Structures are given as structure tokens and as C-alpha cells.
Amino acid sequence: MADVDMAGEVNGAGHSWAAKSVEGWIIIVTGLNEETTEEDLQDLFGDYGEVKNLSMALNRRTGYVMGYALIEFPEKEQAEKAVKGTDGTTFLEKTIKTDFAFSKAPSGARSRAPASGARRTGRDREASPGRR
């Protein structure tokens, strides 16, 4: 259980694992009603701050909403309030889940290791080891 980070502070004490993206903080909402529109999400999340980006995918097979959307806020505090205010709530008759999308690298992570190091299948590709 993520009880430590789910305490719900909006002052930066919670979600200490969340990572900032290049231009803001991205949250993910899942469990969306398949008839949700981007306007619905704009209305819901616009209450917490300026929504700088909103990306809602459609199921390629059915044409209906895939079920998730990614939303960008400029400030962490806005994103945190949006998570706290919408996670586990009912939206368009569905229980939605909301959380930060990106995480900081775990302390033990090897950074920038050549991809071939983690291969589970033997393949003769990846001719550019170590390139940034």
C-alpha cells in the first residue's frame, strides 16, 4: 500500500517520488467512462489549475475512449491537488483513479546503460552501445 505517499499533503511532502517532466507535472487518470470527452476532462481538471496539455487516447478497435488520459499542470501543487481531489471519485458514473505519471529514478538504477545489457532474448541488433 502506498500509505506513505497517499497522506495527501499538497505542500510537497506527499508524492515525493513523483518526477517533473520537461515543462510541467503529468498526472494520469484511469477508469474513464468510454464516452468521456476532452471537454469533460478540461472541466474536471481545470478547477485545479491551468491544464497545459491533455491527451486522451481512443481505442483503435472500437473508437471509444481507451480509459486513460494524461494531464499536464505547470506546478506540482496543482497536480497534487488534482490527484487528491479526483482519485477514487465518481466521474461520469465511473470510479476514476488519478496519480502522478512519472517517477524519479530509484536510487539503485543504472542510468544510461546500453540497452543490450538487459536483454532477455538473444538478438544481433543494437549496434550502437553506449551512445547517448
Place this chain on the structure above:
Amino acid sequence: MSTTADLEKDPFYLRYYTGHQGMHGHEFLEFEYSHGRIRYANNSNYRNDSLIRKEMFVGPAVVEELKRIVRESEITKEDDVAWPKKNVVGKQELEVRIDKEHISFETAKIGSLADVNESSDAEGLRVFYYLVQDLKCFIFSLITLHFKIKPIQQ
């Protein structure tokens, strides 16, 4: 809800590759999820574009959604034995380890649904075709928002 630390223990794994060797060298697109990290590589030599490599760490909610997309596709019930074999146009690979299932599929590049419908296992190939599109869409949205770069569609 799991924590980010749990993701490091979770055996869930996903890798997709599409590429070919051609007049512009080895051009490919690949993404891989494992242990909380998504890696992405894209090499297109057309007009001297160079290799792009990105990696990002994602939270439990992104991983759960990735798993849901894979599970709901029921791709692990399929088999690639009757799918078109890789050819000079290139190949696609999909490897998934989820819920004690492990699949490692290889097939030719699929240009359109017409290619799918011509296959002797059209139903299975269709599952693959749509899953790949949905996965690409998700991964590309994450990359676009996180790095503000536009992945190249292949």
C-alpha cells in the same frame, strides 16, 4: 495501489520492436518496459536523422494501465505460428511477461488491416495489430509529454 518500490520486484515485462535493414541502414523503433522504467529507441537515418534514446521512470498508475491494456487485449492467448514471417520489408517483435504468461512473437510488418485480413490467422493477427497501435499510442503520449519530443511513426 502499489508503490514505486514494488515495481522493481514486479516481473511484468514488455518489449516491442519494429525495424528493417535498408538503404538507410538499420532503421527501427523499439520500446521496453521493465521494473518501473520505459526505454525508447528510434533510429531513422532518413535525412540524416540520428538515433534517439530516451528512458523514463513511471509510477504505479501508468504500469497498471499498461497491464490492463495488455490483459484486455488477451494477446497471451494468441500464437504467432500462422502469422506472416519476417521479410525484406522488415519485422516486428512483441515480448510480454505478465501474470505468469510469457509470449515472444515475431511477424512481418503490417501495412494495413488488409494485410491482417489476408492472414490465415486473421483474428489473432488483428489482436496483435490493435494492441501494438494502442501500446504505441500510450508510450508515444508519455514520451511526448515527458520530453516534449515527437516520436517518429513507423
